[in-house]
Amino acid sequence: MRKILATAATLGLAGLGAIVPATSAHASTACNNAWNATAAGNFVAYNGTNCGGDRLGITEGQDQDWGNSTGSFQGSDTNQATSLIHKGTTTMRVQLFNGTGDDWAGGHTCLTQGEKYMDTLDNQYFTSGVEVNNQISSHRWIWSGCGATLNS
Template sequence: MRKLPAVLTVMAMAALGTALPVSTAHAATPCDDAWDGGATPGDMYAYDGTNCTGFLGKYSGWDSNWGDGIGHYQAPASNKASSILNKGTTLEVQFFNGTGTGWTGGYICLSRNEGFASNLADDEFSSGATVNNAISSHRWVVYTACDNHWAE
């Protein structure tokens, strides 16, 4: 009869296991929240902090100099971005560490499919320079203009 309590215990644990499954899902990140809840379709966003915190600006157009006081990105935004988000509807965003319409200084792209890069510390421009706190301009481009230089 000693086996009966053991059998009942195993059955009770099995019942609890099916009633209270262990979840492998994780909590949404601030970038997930920004993407799902606040980002306007057609705009690209830049953030001063990682994980889409510290809003620097958003824009549906391009800005060849984030530090010149013209356009949606102003002096405080230049060389400050640590995370970026692309909610574009047809194009990718190409970010540069140079300024001007010559689009120089190395670039990195963020695709619409990727959506966002929550920490630019491990990313490099096509020139080899670190992307974090080094973006000075951006423009919208077709996918093929990115030549495999993508933010992750």
């Protein structure tokens, strides 16, 4: 009887171990694959989690208004980002804003090169307290200083 209970417990734990890591490993694998496929020097945003869905934009530069008709991000791209890739070739950060304009004011946060990507922006916040998910309206590259950084 003890052998049966021990075997059942072992199989149950093994099954749980196989299920739980698979979900997070899948997310990391999807973004890692997208990061590997991205040309060096670029910042990319997607409207889906796990670097999926539509690619909103890809750029080596800044874009002060994701909702206008200029730059890499245009029109309906504003307030749609759910996952991000940072494949910069320097230690610059991508500073993200929930506002627009070249004064770069308002709530912001940064994605550092060390993060590589964010498979979801849920539970990430701008310095203003606004959640980052589906609220990015502009971005720029900066060398230092940010006030807040995204953490996976």
